[in-house]
Amino acid sequence: AQGLMAGKKGLIMGVANNRSIAWGIAKALADQGAEIAFSYQGEALKKRVEPLAAEIGVTTLVECDVSNDAAMDETFRVLKEKWGTMDFLVHAIGFSNKEELEGRYINTSAENFALTMNISVYSFTAVAKRAEAMLNPGSSLLTLTYYGAEKYVPNYNVMGVAKAALEASVRYLAHDLGPQNIRVNAISAGAIKTLAASGISGLRTMLHFQEKAAPLKRNVTQEEVGSAALYLLSDLASGVTGQVQYVDCGFNIIGMHVDDEAAA
Ligand code: NAD
DSSP states (O other): OOSTTTTOEEEEEOOOSTTOHHHHHHHHHHHTTOEEEEEESSHHHHHHHHHHHHHTTOOEEEEOOTTOHHHHHHHHHHHHHHHSSEEEEEEOOOOOOGGGSSSOGGGOOHHHHHHHHIIIIIHHHHHHHHHGGGEEEEEEEEEEEOGGGTSOOTTTHHHHHHHHHHHHHHHHHHHHHGGGTOEEEEEEEOOOOOTTGGGSTTHHHHHHHHHHHSTTSSOOOHHHHHHHHHHHHSGGGTTOOSOEEEESTTGGGOSSOOOHHHHO
16 A cells, blocks of 8 residues: 555544544545544444445444443454554544433532543543554554643533543553654644534534634635544644644634624
8 A cells, every 4th residue: 555554554433424534534644544443333334334434434333332342352352353453543532321411510420420520531441551562663642632631622511521521631642652653643733524423412603613713714624634533643733732723714723713604
């Protein structure tokens, strides 16, 4: 294979359908010669993921619910058997109960707080731990975060708290794996209409507001997140670790949005 990812093998976790951010990343990596394996959450998703895998020549598909230790062990056993070593891992997984992605954060239950943290935060560390022994020097790990980690965003609630913890874990993992020349970064993507995002109450308002306020005057695309991921996962970013890279059409730099129509 030719391209920026030629000779590199890795796992992409979190393709649910053709709108998934993980799918945008998969296409960008495959296009540059990466050898990719997919993991998907459960049998119900298999029939959606299989045709996508076939489209870009992915032949290794493993079922892996990250709340299940045995499933994570099995995923890396399969990859070890197939590849021996690997070069990248993409974690594009998040979950919280829909009922708590609306209204006031203060109403978060202990149960959903723990569930959200486990699936959306701890799982990245859990898979990094299992992948560690297999990762070649020069490897790169990537997760996905959102601006709601840093600032209040209506309805994002416990997910914002989880993303803040995820961003902190990127820094701790980058420290721990750095001596082995393994890099760890996150992309903070602008809002995109995906299955997971549709669970957040008022997503349309969020998309509209960001489109108006962002310097580029539009929302980011799945392809643009894919290209940024390609940079971070390839040797182009060999000096970059522990970072949260915004891919949000610049939305994060705006301190006060003036609506041109209202101002006129
Ligand atoms: P998506 O619904 O396509 O992907 C979410 C994935 O998480 C799905 O593949 C789902 O199967 C997986 N998942 C959930 N629980 C799981 C579990 N227990 N075990 C294994 N997998 C599980 O939506 P997406 O928007 O592509 O989300 C990918 C990542 O991007 C998430 O971390 C999300 O928070 C983040 N993100 C999304 C946006 C956005 O606006 N869409 C913005 C910034 C960050």
